[in-house]
Amino acid sequence: MHTRRRYHHGDLRAALLTRAEETLREKGPTALSLRELARDLGVSHAAPSRHFKDKQALLDALALTGFDRLDERMSASLKEAGESFAERMKAAARAYVDFATANAELLDLMYSIKHDPKASEELIAASQRWTRQTLNLIAEGQRRGEVREGPLERVGIGVFSTLHGYATLAASDSLPPDVRAEGLDELVAYILRGCAPEKPRQTA
Amino acid sequence: MHTRRRYHHGDLRAALLTRAEETLREKGPTALSLRELARDLGVSHAAPSRHFKDKQALLDALALTGFDRLDERMSASLKEAGESFAERMKAAARAYVDFATANAELLDLMYSIKHDPKASEELIAASQRWTRQTLNLIAEGQRRGEVREGPLERVGIGVFSTLHGYATLAASDSLPPDVRAEGLDELVAYILRGCAPEKPRQTA
DNA sequence: TCACCTTTGTTGTCATTGACAGCATTGTTG
DNA sequence: CAACAATGCTGTCAATGACAACAAAGGTGA
Structure with missing residues (x-):
């Protein structure tokens, strides 16, 4: 298991989408925060921007x-x-x-x-x-x-x-x-x- | 015309709803901000909270x-x-x-x-x-x-x-x-x- | 192998926002 | 006119999205 120690996540983009959908399902669309996604995935708060401009x-x-x-x-x-x-x-x-x-x-x-x-x-x-x-x-x-x-x-x-x-x-x-x-x-x-x-x- | 000089707006609640709907229509739901509404209506940023808890x-x-x-x-x-x-x-x-x-x-x-x-x-x-x-x-x-x-x-x-x-x-x-x-x-x-x-x- | 470049993450910062607390003004009612 | 409720204000805070500058990894070709 990639224990998040690696600098590169491997497939952050897919992970973001997956986690985002979970959050969407569980807490609704307004609760979806890029920074929280990043935290959940053990990644810095700006990392998602490499995969999604916005x-x-x-x-x-x-x-x-x-x-x-x-x-x-x-x-x-x-x-x-x-x-x-x-x-x-x-x-x-x-x-x-x-x-x-x-x-x-x-x-x-x-x-x-x-x-x-x-x-x-x-x-x-x-x-x-x-x-x-x-x-x-x-x-x-x-x-x-x-x-x-x-x-x-x-x-x-x-x-x-x-x-x-x-x-x-x-x-x-x-x-x-x-x-x-x-x-x-x-x-x-x-x-x-x-x-x-x-x-x-x-x-x- | 109430030149917004009055301390009390008169009907801030209705004004908020009206303006909110305009914003919703024009700029979509994510662009809707309580503070911006307040600014638009010439009212302090916390005024809306008197009418809408949230x-x-x-x-x-x-x-x-x-x-x-x-x-x-x-x-x-x-x-x-x-x-x-x-x-x-x-x-x-x-x-x-x-x-x-x-x-x-x-x-x-x-x-x-x-x-x-x-x-x-x-x-x-x-x-x-x-x-x-x-x-x-x-x-x-x-x-x-x-x-x-x-x-x-x-x-x-x-x-x-x-x-x-x-x-x-x-x-x-x-x-x-x-x-x-x-x-x-x-x-x-x-x-x-x-x-x-x-x-x-x-x-x- | 190694210099170079690209991709992907990181840290730092900023303005905006929603929420809340405490205070000020106005309007109302006894 | 003196409480008192309703309504608005200022100040503050943590969280957020966006951006910039920097750093590490992963090729790739000489």
């Missing part, structure tokens, strides 16, 4: 790892899901909601950073990648004839809004707890009704 | 005014809306989305505060009041036979999620701009499909 830069990077992990979870969940649109949507919903509840503060960070006019390009790209991944689900469903036709943005926006809204509400503890657990099935059913093909008698 | 207390109060205004806008919008569920839902959606885009950072504050385990009771109450107001729309629709039956939480949760998600996404600039403007109608249509009665042939 406190904001650290937060950006943190949000970025959030999107990466969200993408990852989502992909994994979809990989295991069946082929039908219903199954895939349910898998996606579960992945998103699970992530949101397990990383409430992080999710908040991921989206609140967008308010900043000069948000890092990487971050915006990551966010859009994530959005597109979800919208792809819809396109897929359309190809299978299980989702009504129409431009992707129009059809997908409702679905994406619903998923995001539910996840956000769950994360911010704004849902009655009993609903949250078992409500996913109902939510998916609602989504499916919302984007079902115009002529209901398409699928067997 | 920075957090100010933020809580700010979020509270947000919920109040949101309720207000929503009520006003509904008062002018027609009777049908479709019309009322559309009015609600427009009110929420308008509020969200016009007060993006504030909305963020309103919901992010919930993460705090010891969020003020008032704030939680306000949030729940707002949720209930929206859910009432659903109940109303059910009474009119324009919304499928079932426990309110189950039926309403999807609708509320969709509204909240769309508003949040719009506020955080995560929607393609062209979609945002004209997409409300489509969104409402999607919502209506999602909560339509099981037997479509109910209404003439």
Whole structure:
């Protein structure tokens, strides 16, 4: 174990991000202090600046790892899901909601950073990648004839809004707890009704 | 005009909230400083503490005014809306989305505060009041036979999620701009499909 | 091997901030 | 008009983010 006696930490950048996320989770975003992070990692108070120009830069990077992990979870969940649109949507919903509840503060960070006019390009790209991944689900469903036709943005926006809204509400503890657990099935059913093909008698 | 020569400001508390919201809107939440607020209002750096024990207390109060205004806008919008569920839902959606885009950072504050385990009771109450107001729309629709039956939480949760998600996404600039403007109608249509009665042939 | 350069940490410093304590002024009420 | 409460002020402190100047480690090429 590197007993912190070494001048060079080894991977301070990663360590900072990890510890920062713990702090974020445990004590909220306002309690996150660069100096405290440094202390926790046994490093001088200015060391973090070598890896993050700014406190904001650290937060950006943190949000970025959030999107990466969200993408990852989502992909994994979809990989295991069946082929039908219903199954895939349910898998996606579960992945998103699970992530949101397990990383409430992080999710908040991921989206609140967008308010900043000069948000890092990487971050915006990551966010859009994530959005597109979800919208792809819809396109897929359309190809299978299980989702009504129409431009992707129009059809997908409702679905994406619903998923995001539910996840956000769950994360911010704004849902009655009993609903949250078992409500996913109902939510998916609602989504499916919302984007079902115009002529209901398409699928067997 | 009170030229700030007076020892007592008159209504420092309200002034602080007003100015705080401006700063929040213009420079984001991290830039909000009690001392700067005090300076702006021509008041000593410790004066705000007479009205807000804490920075957090100010933020809580700010979020509270947000919920109040949101309720207000929503009520006003509904008062002018027609009777049908479709019309009322559309009015609600427009009110929420308008509020969200016009007060993006504030909305963020309103919901992010919930993460705090010891969020003020008032704030939680306000949030729940707002949720209930929206859910009432659903109940109303059910009474009119324009919304499928079932426990309110189950039926309403999807609708509320969709509204909240769309508003949040719009506020955080995560929607393609062209979609945002004209997409409300489509969104409402999607919502209506999602909560339509099981037997479509109910209404003439 | 060793001189050089780059990366990564370190120490020192500064202005700003939030919080608190103690005092001053004003307004109110009996 | 004399308490007294409400509101504001000055002073101070520790913590913080940012920056500058310096130091150690880790290559890299002659």
